[in-house]
Amino acid sequence: RSLATPARKTLRIGLIPADGIGREVIPAARRALEALGSDLPKLEFHNLLAGFDLFTRTGTALPRETVEVLKNGCDAALFGAVSSPSRKVAGYSSPIVALRKELDLYANIRPVASVAPDPKGKPAVDLIVVRENTECLYVKQETLTQTESGKEARATRLITEYASRRIGKMAFELALARPRKQVTIIHKSNVLSVTDGLFRETVRAVPQLPEVAGRFDSVGIAEQIVDSAVYRLFREPEIYDVMVAPNLYGDILSDAAAALVGSLGLVPSVNAGDSFVMGEPVHGSAPDIEGKGIANPLAAIRSAALMLRHLRYEDAADRVDTAVNDVIREGHTLTRDLGGKSSTDEVVEAVLRRL
Amino acid sequence: RSLATPARKTLRIGLIPADGIGREVIPAARRALEALGSDLPKLEFHNLLAGFDLFTRTGTALPRETVEVLKNGCDAALFGAVSSPSRKVAGYSSPIVALRKELDLYANIRPVASVAPDPKGKPAVDLIVVRENTECLYVKQETLTQTESGKEARATRLITEYASRRIGKMAFELALARPRKQVTIIHKSNVLSVTDGLFRETVRAVPQLPEVAGRFDSVGIAEQIVDSAVYRLFREPEIYDVMVAPNLYGDILSDAAAALVGSLGLVPSVNAGDSFVMGEPVHGSAPDIEGKGIANPLAAIRSAALMLRHLRYEDAADRVDTAVNDVIREGHTLTRDLGGKSSTDEVVEAVLRRL
Numbered sequence: 152r153s154l155a156t157p158a159r160k161t162l163r164i165g166l167i168p169a170d171g172i173g174r175e176v177i178p179a180a181r182r183a184l185e186a187l188g189s190d191l192p193k194l195e196f197h198n199l200l201a202g203f204d205l206f207t208r209t210g211t212a213l214p215r216e217t218v219e220v221l222k223n224g225c226d227a228a229l230f231g232a233v234s235s236p237s238r239k240v241a242g243y244s245s246p247i248v249a250l251r252k253e254l255d256l257y258a259n260i261r262p263v264a265s266v267a268p269d270p271k272g273k274p275a276v277d278l279i280v281v282r283e284n285t286e287c288l289y290v291k292q293e294t295l296t297q298t299e300s301g302k303e304a305r306a307t308r309l310i311t312e313y314a315s316r317r318i319g320k321m322a323f324e325l326a327l328a329r330p331r332k333q334v335t336i337i338h339k340s341n342v343l344s345v346t347d348g349l350f351r352e353t354v355r356a357v358p359q360l361p362e363v364a365g366r367f368d369s370v371g372i373a374e375q376i377v378d379s380a381v382y383r384l385f386r387e388p389e390i391y392d393v394m395v396a397p398n399l400y401g402d403i404l405s406d407a408a409a410a411l412v413g414s415l416g417l418v419p420s421v422n423a424g425d426s427f428v429m430g431e432p433v434h435g436s437a438p439d440i441e442g443k444g445i446a447n448p449l450a451a452i453r454s455a456a457l458m459l460r461h462l463r464y465e466d467a468a469d470r471v472d473t474a475v476n477d478v479i480r481e482g483h484t485l486t487r488d489l490g491g492k493s494s495t496d497e498v499v500e501a502v503l504r505r506l
Numbered sequence: 507r508s509l510a511t512p513a514r515k516t517l518r519i520g521l522i523p524a525d526g527i528g529r530e531v532i533p534a535a536r537r538a539l540e541a542l543g544s545d546l547p548k549l550e551f552h553n554l555l556a557g558f559d560l561f562t563r564t565g566t567a568l569p570r571e572t573v574e575v576l577k578n579g580c581d582a583a584l585f586g587a588v589s590s591p592s593r594k595v596a597g598y599s600s601p602i603v604a605l606r607k608e609l610d611l612y613a614n615i616r617p618v619a620s621v622a623p624d625p626k627g628k629p630a631v632d633l634i635v636v637r638e639n640t641e642c643l644y645v646k647q648e649t650l651t652q653t654e655s656g657k658e659a660r661a662t663r664l665i666t667e668y669a670s671r672r673i674g675k676m677a678f679e680l681a682l683a684r685p686r687k688q689v690t691i692i693h694k695s696n697v698l699s700v701t702d703g704l705f706r707e708t709v710r711a712v713p714q715l716p717e718v719a720g721r722f723d724s725v726g727i728a729e730q731i732v733d734s735a736v737y738r739l740f741r742e743p744e745i746y747d748v749m750v751a752p753n754l755y756g757d758i759l760s761d762a763a764a765a766l767v768g769s770l771g772l773v774p775s776v777n778a779g780d781s782f783v784m785g786e787p788v789h790g791s792a793p794d795i796e797g798k799g800i801a802n803p804l805a806a807i808r809s810a811a812l813m814l815r816h817l818r819y820e821d822a823a824d825r826v827d828t829a830v831n832d833v834i835r836e837g838h839t840l841t842r843d844l845g846g847k848s849s850t851d852e853v854v855e856a857v858l859r860r861l
């Protein structure tokens with residue numbers, strides 16, 4: 152946290168609103184970034200295409216150009232949300248899953264924290280879901296065969312030592328910077344003894360790695376089987392600090408955790424690799440409210456802050472987070488998901504006024 | 507529900523307490539069954555072995571004899587809970603997963619309902635998780651290979667049309683008997699378009715099957731992606747009636763739903779096939795409280811009632827459920843998980859007094 156802010160002259164950010172309310176909340180996040188002024192280098196935005204809407208219009212969900220600009224012309228990115236077809240659509244495949252792999256954004260970091268009524272108080276829920284972002288069932292190796300008793304479909308769930316180790320390191324690194332310093336490994340090795348066994352053992356062994364050299368000795372390790380982890384998340388969320396999980400469990404856990412803090416519309420994430428970071432609100436494209444100007448922009452704005460934090464613009468990130476928390480705490484300017492009546496724009500302006 | 511009670515002379519029930527508090531709650535369920543007197547035929551109990559403790563003592567988690575007695579000498583069974591080794595143990599494999607497959611108990615039916623304060627009132631949560639019980643990642647086909655970059659583990663996730671159809675039929679059948687008559691299909695076909703696509707399409711097509719002949723026309727169909735299903739389960743549980751899910755999602759969802767009704771110690775299940783039914787509390791073996799006489803017996807007792815209901819002893823099942831609900835409603839004799847101070851035995855006796 153005390154690392155020096157890097158000496159970039161410009162900060163080049165790709166914006167990929169994609170579908171639905173992604174097109175409302177990404178512009179909101181951009182406005183928050185623009186309001187940070189001299190806390191950041193000159194900002195350069197690149198508007199990029201992706202999504203299911205794009206696919207229906209052009210046959211491509213993730214244009215090559217989007218990937219190229221991100222890889223070669225951006226320091227970071229913000230992604231909105233994708234819609235899912237209500238039926239299988241030939242040739243369509245989720246662009247967010249593809250982007251995570253293309254850019255090797257192997258860690259999906261999802262902090263879920265409630266806002267304490269008193270700014271100095273301790274939030275009731277304060278945890279981070281660290282989700283492996285490149286493998287598990289997300290490798291999308293599926294086959295379909297026709298047998299005498301009907302169709303049979305198979306999917307491969309891949310868990311490697313390599314990916315489990317790097318996500319494990321990320322989890323320990325994040326835990327080290329937190330007061331509680333605890334990593335809870337989520338698995339289902341009572342059924343998946345080989346795949347989840349490998350995940351569990353590899354993450355457990357991280358503190359003993361020679362290259363780590365005792366760095367994580369102060370971090371505690373716990374573990375939970377995924378079904379009871381979800382149960383306990385609801386009953387006693389305070390037992391968790393950093394939860395590290397294979398891809399699909401992490402997906403489910405982070406939505407579950409979001410329910411604890413009032414709304415998915417509040418929960419940010421970053422997809423992080425060793426050389427790139429992409430912010431992304433945890434919520435989806437919300438087709439039911441799309442285009443109405445009532446989407447909650449706070450998850451996207453917090454995702455922008457989390458992206459900045461990852462790029463080591465800690466002060467700028469803190470300013471955004473404080474402004475967002477103040478708006479929530481004050482409680483006058485909230486969107487419908489939080490029981491308010493304000494529009495997306497009104498909430499953005501409330502945040503900007505506090506920046 | 508109006509089907510005639512079958513004309514059995516004896517009802518032969520296998521009891522498999524297995525590990526931990528399973529050994530405390532299965533005897534409790536037996537006492538409740540014994541108290542039903544003339545509402546049931548003569549009861550014949552068979553005590554059967556299985557479990558991780560048994561494995562550590564004998565090298566076998568599920569003796570052949572247990573399976574044989576269940577198959578050839580029992581009409582139904584009650585299973586307690588299994589412990590999971592804290593590290594991979596060579597040769598050990600979960601006996602409950604094996605039993606479900608051996609007896610082809612393809613449906614895991616898990617009703618989760620809160621108890622309304624007023625006996626005539628509507629419970630706030632009233633849903634059934636119908637979990638496919640034989641395939642998905644539970645086929646346990648896993649491989650481990652050594653590569654240059656470390657170990658790689660793979661598991662197969664199997665979804666067949668055959669199994670999806672029969673679990674779908676079960677879900678529609680259960681929905682038909684409920685006031686709301688709604689089936690919600692849980693899937694992740696935005697990522698797993700082949701496997702979960704097959705599950706979704708097959709369940710959706712159940713009402714059009716020729717053999718069903720319009721029987722399910724009054725049942726509504728909804729669907730939810732698993733991550734947002736868990737989120738919405740916590741935010742608005744009233745939207746769900748019957749949730750039908752592949753094995754692993756069902757496992758997670760039922761634990762999540764249990765958190766809504768106060769304790770896993772209240773949630774029963776049956777593993778049902780076309781010719782056998784096995785009751786099983788949803789909770790685990792709870793090693794932390796094992797042997798202390800404080801485990802909540804209500805999930806096991808309700809599982810016995812659910813088993814009876816499945817065998818068409820509706821009146822007996824109703825009596826047990828009413829007695830359990832009255833004990834909960836009254837609130838004086840509850841175990842610790844529900845904020846009480848009573849022992850397992852005291853709760854059993856409170857139920858027996860009301861039978």
Ligand SMILES: CC(C)[C@H](C(=O)O)[C@@H](O)C(=O)O
Pocket residue numbers: 233245247248402433696697733
């Ligand atoms: C849209 C979907 C492919 C995605 C996922 O499963 O990763 C979403 O649920 C998320 O959590 O970002």
Ligand SMILES: CC(C)[C@H](C(=O)O)[C@@H](O)C(=O)O
Pocket residue numbers: 341342378588600602603757788
């Ligand atoms: C013990 C375990 C194998 C089991 C399962 O995953 O099915 C349990 O969690 C359950 O829900 O009955």
